[in-house]
Amino acid sequence: MNPLYKRVYYRQSVFDELNLQPPADWKSFLNVCETLKNAGITPITIGAANKWTSAAWFDYLNLRINGLDYHQRLLQGEIPFTDKGVRDVFEKWKLLLDKGYFTTRYNGWDWQQAMPFMYHKMAGMTLIGNFFAGGLPPLLKEDFRFFPFPQINSAIPAYEEAPMDLLMVPNYTKMNKTVEHYLLSIAGLDFQKRYNDVSSMISPNKQVQSKDDYFIKQGQKVLNNAAGLSQFFDRDTNEKMGSAGTVIFTEFMDSKNVDATLSALENARQAYLL
DSSP: OEEOOEEEEEEHHHHHHTTOOOOSBHHHHHHHHHHHHHTTOEEEOOOOTTSHHHHHHHHHHHHHHHOHHHHHHHHTTSSOTTSHHHHHHHHHHHHHHHTTOBOSOGGGOOHHHHTHHHHTTSEEEEEEETHHHHTSOHHHHTTEEEEOOOBOOTTSOOEEEOOEEOOOOOTTSOOOHHHHHHHHHHHSHHHHHHHHHHHTOOOSOTTOOOOSOHHHHHHHHHHHHOSEEEOOHHHHSOHHHHHHHHHHHHHHHHHOOHHHHHHHHHHHHHHHTO
């Protein structure tokens, strides 16, 4: 149906007031976070009550530090979660937590409840899928922009996360002309254009001429330039590991205990991936 490309959203007016530029690398990202914090603005808002939003941080940190092949092999159980590469991921994440760069009550909010912090300029950024843009308040939408997750390891190309939402007919359904007509309709250019224009999504059909929307146009450009694409933690691994992992990630944001987190993830790998 459409790729749910994830990116870091921010308010242009907030960045302008603080003379900030979208960061391209990790050092610049930390500088943006520190500048926001010093201005009394929480750098990052997140609502992790449903757990999956915390997995986005793991995925992007791992992609930027260790690359796509490592990420995919890790999530298939071929690499232990006690590996140094995974430790590096959590050490980077812990740095952000230790510095107080995240909103503190995230575990009690879903992602929608965490977004008003940006609407009221109480938070500076959020890492979320592009469905977020489709639900922005109309009066604020023009003030929102995004940047790809910053580079960390200069030897690693820019991989992006773009899980695909699909509409499918179950294999136990008897196919008939009505079902076939429906599938052809939603796959058609007219429906794809209308649906994705309203939702600010990127159409999977390259022939669709989307409206002149910043989020669609710039998002498409980033995806086209990506060295490779991953799905999402719970889509790149199996269901049981996906469920366990997202809980462990969210617990890590509370505990900030790297050793305990690596141990819990490795126990889950042993139980669900081997």
